[in-house]
Amino acid sequence: MELRQIQYFMEVAKREHVTEAALALHVAQSAVSRQIFNLETELGVNLFIREGRNVKLTMIGQMFLEHMEQAMKVIEEAQREIEEYLDPKKGTIRIGFPSSLASHTLPTTISAFREHYPQVKFQLKQGSYSELIEGVINGDFDMALIGPVPKQEKKVLGTTLFTDNIVALLPSTHPLANEKAIKLGQLREDSFVLFPKEYVLREIIIRACEQIGFQPKVSFEGVDTDSIKGLVSAGLGITLIPEITLVDGFPRSTVKIPIIEPEVTRTVGVIIPRERKMLPTVRLFYDFLKDFFSRLDRYQM
Structure with a gap:
């Protein structure tokens, strides 16, 4: 053969x-x-x-x-x-990522890394929460950026890089649009725009609402953050969304407002296979990620 x-x-x-x-x-x-x-x-x-x-x-x-x-x-x-043992600075890294980290976090870290290692190549694939975990376990990805960082998965090792606030995104015509901060309970009568069922960000939002005694009314669903932001911009509802997705600005006719009581957050990090050795180039990027966000955190403090 x-x-x-x-x-x-x-x-x-x-x-x-x-x-x-x-x-x-x-x-x-x-x-x-x-x-x-x-x-x-x-x-x-x-x-x-x-x-x-x-x-x-x-x-x-x-x-x-x-x-x-x-x-x-x-x-x-x-x-x-x-190939990578011969020259780790010329290897290839396969990374999975969710839509919520696609516009800012992933491009920023890769750009910073390539300033030091310009010949390293990347293979990138977007996936849902479960697809990212399964992809790392099965060897389809060397690692995955993910939020929240899974704690109960025995076959992956998760490292938290930062904590991301979940904020409200409202149409600019909303009665609470001029508030500096709002309580989650103030949104109980609103129509929500959320990810479909089984998406982890939807579960985070549903749990936060249930924690204070109400079930959000979901009027529309979007499969990625851009479609959700677009629906809010069109005045079709409000949403709760990771703040990192708005770091480069938010859609026209919308406003971003912090949420208090309760504060809603998620961890964001990287997962690697627990039982499979990292290749040299992958190790370079993994160590860079941890150092990059550690330095960023110290700077912000």
């Missing part, structure tokens, strides 16, 4: 079409077909069901694909590790 055969097999499985796989691999269709035939002959099983020009994995083919995906991850990790 050759590495090339595995690569061709995985590409055909992905596209379910030999010709399209050959185009993606920049090789002749006959070369792909020959390698798949050789692989099936060596294994003694059919990996694909042929349906005209299309192909589909057999049951044994699906099982083989799952094993090969894991094997390729190990091979790619080994290649990265060798």
Whole structure:
């Protein structure tokens, strides 16, 4: 079994079409077909069901694909590790992140890091709270920025970088728009714009409202912070939102107001796999993150 055969097999499985796989691999269709035939002959099983020009994995083919995906991850990790040990300042870091940290926190830290290590490359992918945790556990990400920092996940190690206030974002025509601070209970009759169910930021807001005895009325939902801010800007409701998402300004026709009684916050930090060793370039960025926010915190104090 050759590495090339595995690569061709995985590409055909992905596209379910030999010709399209050959185009993606920049090789002749006959070369792909020959390698798949050789692989099936060596294994003694059919990996694909042929349906005209299309192909589909057999049951044994699906099982083989799952094993090969894991094997390729190990091979790619080994290649990265060798390259980074030769020169950690030229490696690649795979980072997951939520939408609430996309506009300011992530770009700011990467920009500051690249001033010291300009040749380091980044692969970035946005995800939900559970996707970020699973991605780190499964090896899809080297690390993930996340908020709040999980405390009960046994397979990830979380480090808090800072605490983020949750503030009210109101239309500028709202009766409380001129207040310097408001109590959360003053919003009990308002219509809220929140993330969909199962989003952790929605859970934080719901718990804060329930803590003082009311269930927020949700009129609209948005899957990211920009859509939520846009709905508030259009006068369709109010929201509670991490203050870090407003650091570069907030939408027209809206105002940001701190919340008191109760104060609503979330921790923001980074998670790494507890049982997997960090590669040298990843370690560089991880240590930089902790130092960067530690210095920022001392400066603000």
